[in-house]
Amino acid sequence: MKHLLLSWQSWAVLSACFAALTAIFAKIGVENVNSEFATFIRTIVILFVLGAILTATNQFQPLSAISSRTYLFLVLSGAATGASWICYFRALQLGDAARVAPIDKLSVVLVAVFGVTFLKEHLSLSNWGGVALIATGAVLVGYKG
Known part of the structure; x- marks a missing residue:
C-alpha cells in the first residue's frame, strides 16, 4: 500500500477520478447559479480544504523561503487555473x-505540445501516437452527431 502512495501513477489515477467527479458535481451545481459565482464558491472550498490539509500535516512553509521566480510561475499557474x-x-x-x-481534456494534448516546445521534454513516436489518439477521442466524444 505504501508503494501505491509513492507512485505518480496512483496519484494520476486518483486525479482523474476526482476530475470526473468534479465534472458531474459541477454540472449539477451550476444549474441555478451564475457560472462565475459557482467558480468563486468552488475556490473558497478549495482554499479551506487545502488549508486544513496543510495544517493537519504541518506542511506550511515560510513565505520568505520561496523564490520570486517560483512566486511568478505559481501566480501565472493560478491565473491560468482560474481562467x-x-x-x-x-x-x-x-x-x-x-x-x-473530453474537450477540456484536450489540455493533455496541449501539455504534450507545450512540454516538448517550452520544457524541452521528449516524447517517443508511440507517445505522439497516444497524444493523437487522445485528441481524436476527445473530438469524437465532444462531437454531437
Missing part, C-alpha cells in the same frame, strides 16, 4: 458534461 475553471463552468452550464469534459 480554465471559469471557462469550464461556463461550458458545463451550456453543454453536456459527457461532451464538455
Whole structure:
C-alpha cells in the first residue's frame, strides 16, 4: 500500500477520478447559479480544504523561503487555473458534461505540445501516437452527431 502512495501513477489515477467527479458535481451545481459565482464558491472550498490539509500535516512553509521566480510561475499557474475553471463552468452550464469534459481534456494534448516546445521534454513516436489518439477521442466524444 505504501508503494501505491509513492507512485505518480496512483496519484494520476486518483486525479482523474476526482476530475470526473468534479465534472458531474459541477454540472449539477451550476444549474441555478451564475457560472462565475459557482467558480468563486468552488475556490473558497478549495482554499479551506487545502488549508486544513496543510495544517493537519504541518506542511506550511515560510513565505520568505520561496523564490520570486517560483512566486511568478505559481501566480501565472493560478491565473491560468482560474481562467480554465471559469471557462469550464461556463461550458458545463451550456453543454453536456459527457461532451464538455473530453474537450477540456484536450489540455493533455496541449501539455504534450507545450512540454516538448517550452520544457524541452521528449516524447517517443508511440507517445505522439497516444497524444493523437487522445485528441481524436476527445473530438469524437465532444462531437454531437
